[in-house]
Amino acid sequence: MRWTKQLIPTLREVPLEAEIASHQLMLRAGMIRRLGAGLYTFLPLGFRALKKVEAIVRQEMDRAGALEVLMPALHPREIWDRTGRYDVLSEVMFKIEDRQGRHLVLGPTHEEIITDLVSREINSYRQLPRNFYQIQTKFRDEIRPRFGLMRAKEFIMKDAYSFDVDWDAAEKSYQAMYEAYQRIFARCGLRTRVVEADTGAMGGKSSHEFMVLAESGEDGLVECGPCGYAANLERAEGVTRGETVFEDADRENELVDTPNMRTIEEVSGFLKSPPARLIKTLIYRADEKPVAVLVPGDRDVNELKVARALGCRKLELADDATIEEATGAPVGFAGPVGLDLPLYADKKLRGYRGAITGANQADRHIVHVDLERDVRISEFHDLTYARNGDGCPRCDGTLVEKRGIEVGHVFKLGTKYSEQLGALYLDPEGKQQPAVMGCYGIGVSRTLQAVIEQRHDKDGIIWPISIAPYAVEVLMINAQDAETRRVAEQITETLEKQGVEVLMDDRDERPGVKFKDADLVGVPIRVGIGERSLAKGAVELKIRGQSDKAKEVPLDQAVAEIQGAIRQLYEELNASA
RNA sequence: CGGGGCGUAGCGCAGCCUGGUAGCGCGUCAGCUUUGGGAGCUGAAAGUCGCCGGUUCAAAUCCGGCCGCCCCGACCA
Numbered sequence: 001m002r003w004t005k006q007l008i009p010t011l012r013e014v015p016l017e018a019e020i021a022s023h024q025l026m027l028r029a030g031m032i033r034r035l036g037a038g039l040y041t042f043l044p045l046g047f048r049a050l051k052k053v054e055a056i057v058r059q060e061m062d063r064a065g066a067l068e069v070l071m072p073a074l075h076p077r078e079i080w081d082r083t084g085r086y087d088v089l090s091e092v093m094f095k096i097e098d099r100q101g102r103h104l105v106l107g108p109t110h111e112e113i114i115t116d117l118v119s120r121e122i123n124s125y126r127q128l129p130r131n132f133y134q135i136q137t138k139f140r141d142e143i144r145p146r147f148g149l150m151r152a153k154e155f156i157m158k159d160a161y162s163f164d165v166d167w168d169a170a171e172k173s174y175q176a177m178y179e180a181y182q183r184i185f186a187r188c189g190l191r192t193r194v195v196e197a198d199t200g201a202m203g204g205k206s207s208h209e210f211m212v213l214a215e216s217g218e219d220g221l222v223e224c225g226p227c228g229y230a231a232n233l234e235r236a237e238g239v240t241r242g243e244t245v246f247e248d249a250d251r252e253n254e255l256v257d258t259p260n261m262r263t264i265e266e267v268s269g270f271l272k273s274p275p276a277r278l279i280k281t282l283i284y285r286a287d288e289k290p291v292a293v294l295v296p297g298d299r300d301v302n303e304l305k306v307a308r309a310l311g312c313r314k315l316e317l318a319d320d321a322t323i324e325e326a327t328g329a330p331v332g333f334a335g336p337v338g339l340d341l342p343l344y345a346d347k348k349l350r351g352y353r354g355a356i357t358g359a360n361q362a363d364r365h366i367v368h369v370d371l372e373r374d375v376r377i378s379e380f381h382d383l384t385y386a387r388n389g390d391g392c393p394r395c396d397g398t399l400v401e402k403r404g405i406e407v408g409h410v411f412k413l414g415t416k417y418s419e420q421l422g423a424l425y426l427d428p429e430g431k432q433q434p435a436v437m438g439c440y441g442i443g444v445s446r447t448l449q450a451v452i453e454q455r456h457d458k459d460g461i462i463w464p465i466s467i468a469p470y471a472v473e474v475l476m477i478n479a480q481d482a483e484t485r486r487v488a489e490q491i492t493e494t495l496e497k498q499g500v501e502v503l504m505d506d507r508d509e510r511p512g513v514k515f516k517d518a519d520l521v522g523v524p525i526r527v528g529i530g531e532r533s534l535a536k537g538a539v540e541l542k543i544r545g546q547s548d549k550a551k552e553v554p555l556d557q558a559v560a561e562i563q564g565a566i567r568q569l570y571e572e573l574n575a576s577a
Numbered sequence: 578c579g580g581g582g583c584g585u586a587g588c589g590c591a592g593c594c595u596g597g598u599a600g601c602g603c604g605u606c607a608g609c610u611u612u613g614g615g616a617g618c619u620g621a622a623a624g625u626c627g628c629c630g631g632u633u634c635a636a637a638u639c640c641g642g643c644c645g646c647c648c649c650g651a652c653c654a
Binding site for chain 1: 578583587588589590603604611612613614615616645646647648649650651652653654
């Protein structure tokens with residue numbers, strides 16, 4: 001392919017709309033263009049790379065025995081009502097009406113659709129296990145789309161759904177997908193970390209996320225070096241090794257004046273006590289009923305954990321009026337002593353003595369609080385976010401906090417959907433059983449961008465050979481030189497005949513422009529054709545991201561060398577897998 | 578949805594406070610010169626100044642409303 005026949009609108013300047021490196025580079029390298037918030041067109045280069053990722057996903061899913069299907073993106077509302085998820089996912093679903101006034105949604109995910117299909121088509125244990133997957137566009141009304149393809153309203157996803165006769169069999173299906181995912185991401189040149197994760201609105205028993213470590217990642221995670229424990233911050237449990245008994249722990253509790261001191265910071269400073277000594281008391285509405293949540297003053301509440309501990313569907317911080325009504329004091333002075341609400345305390349507060357809490361009176365706090373002596377806690381749970389330096393819940397190690405981009409998520413779903421939608425089969429005894437399900441997602445378009453986020457330098461993208469839009473770029477240093485053109489065209493043609501994807505930069509531009517664009521676009525193997533080396537009967541070979549200077553290769557060996565370089569790049573990729 | 582910011586040529590921006598001819602850099606097109614890491618000169622095309630309304634002799638500029646985008650937060654398979 002000639003550059004002059006392609007559309008590769010590279011940008012010299014950084015577009016204002018892009019914040020993170022991968023987003024900037026996708027725009028600058030002419031891979032994508034924005035249509036609206038969270039909506040992107042793939043230009044030829046971006047689409048080529050995307051198709052490479054898809055091809056790897058297909059190969060590995062097929063290899064793992066999954067069967068490719070294609071389901072509609074548009075769904076009748078009724079199917080979502082059958083599982084109650086029309087309400088659960090209501091906010092993220094795009095809803096539309098057809099001219100008959102029928103209610104339709106644009107699918108944010110496809111559990112209902114595939115389970116409905118399986119309920120009709122699979123009836124016997126002899127037909128199990130089966131795993132169906134598709135690569136398709138998903139629609140989610142994200143509150144805030146950002147970072148280009150990272151969080152878009154419309155994005156490409158590979159989703160797979162496994163159906164098994166029982167939990168043991170389902171576990172095998174899960175393992176097969178887990179391993180397929182490892183291979184997929186390795187083949188994309190990504191270093192990923194697998195973490196325990198929250199199942200969220202998917203429901204189900206447990207799940208693992210595949211994270212691409214990156215500073216710009218939207219997800220926080222912690223990991224423990226010694227034992228390998230790793231979990232999404234939404235789920236991670238950190239063990240505190242901090243003290244729970246503070247000075248004057250044995251004294252009776254007493255009221256102290258704390259005029260206008262409402263925040264942990266203010267009270268901590270005013271009373272000259274570390275924030276950890278304070279007990280933060282937050283009033284929530286759990287399914288409309290007020291409850292109090294207690295956590296150490298230096299900790300943040302993890303509302304997902306609270307909701308799970310309480311078993312409530314809807315959890316929100318109470319408004320000021322509710323707080324005043326529940327505590328009898330203005331906001332900022334709530335405390336558990338004498339508070340007539342269900343009290344849910346974070347585990348780390350166990351044994352807290354000599355602590356400080358709000359007094360449920362304006363401008364007052366209570367000191368020397370002994371949680372066991374002075375308060376009747378309803379339940380202790382893990383209710384806070386883990387953080388850097390916390391103890392590992394599995395071993396003696398210490399947790400390290402990192403950031404990551406979630407590119408894959410595998411769930412053990414169980415029988416939730418199969419029961420609700422009647423995906424039942426007859427076992428050998430003729431008894432009806434619900435299929436045990438798993439579901440497995442890969443954000444395909446996001447994965448593409450994650451590769452760039454992880455593999456770039458100041459000059460541009462460094463594609464792994466496996467998903468590069470082209471494997472080789474043949475660069476005419478002076479496109480007006482006849483011999484340059486002849487050699488470039490001949491090498492390009494030979495390689496293309498051998499099935500190599502070549503981009504030939506035949507633009508009549510200055511060399512600098514073409515070198516810069518080559519680095520930006522990031523094609524792995526660059527073949528420079530210029531008068532200087534042609535005079536020596538050679539061309540110049542350079543691997544993107546490796547060594548600064550190009551290697552001169554005799555003309556008659558050029559194609560063989562290029563093929564060798566391609567092979568080597570694939571080998572390196574496999575070796576790191 | 579709350580807070581902040583921005584909307585002027587394809588991209589990046591100035592002009593707005595203090596109303597009066599719409600500008601700069603890059604890119605694009607043409608010509609000449611140049612040619613190994615984002616060239617030089619000359620010329621040219623290209624803008625309903627986000628939209629609607631108001632004030633005014635006159636609005637990119639002042640006022641009101643709306644829309645869009647970006648950032649932070651809340652939220653999120």
